[in-house]
Amino acid sequence: MTDQLCSPVTLALSAGQAGDNPMLWPLLAARCSNSYAPYHLLADKAYSHDSTRAQLRRLKIAHTIPERSDQITRRKAKGRNRGRPPGFSGRIYKHRNTVERSFNRLKHWRAVATCYDKYALTYLGDVTLAAIITYHRVRN
Known part of the structure; x- marks a missing residue:
């Protein structure tokens, strides 16, 4: 997750072939436990499933997510x-391009x-260090 200044706020490491949507809930849980400030979730079409939208509404998280074309077709049918x-x-x-810019900074x-690390924990350490330094460069 990133903030409006394109600096990383929350990090989570997933398997290389895993989808994005299942990682949303651990990221939101970490974000909600660290801050009580309201925020608006901007996500791409990977997060547009009905159950995801319903859960975001239950948690009262404002969100802007485009609808996938198959969902539009199903709704119109x-x-x-x-x-x-x-x-x-x-x-x-x-x-939403703030997320892409944050990835590019990392x-x-x-x-x-390059992601040549043998162990996930080592790679997470590299990403965390890069995120901390990037965060402080943006803030100063």
């Missing part, structure tokens, strides 16, 4: 009772970009 599309603000969503570190 239901006919008149298809329901309304989830709220989406293109104006807010355009700020990849300036060779150890993070």
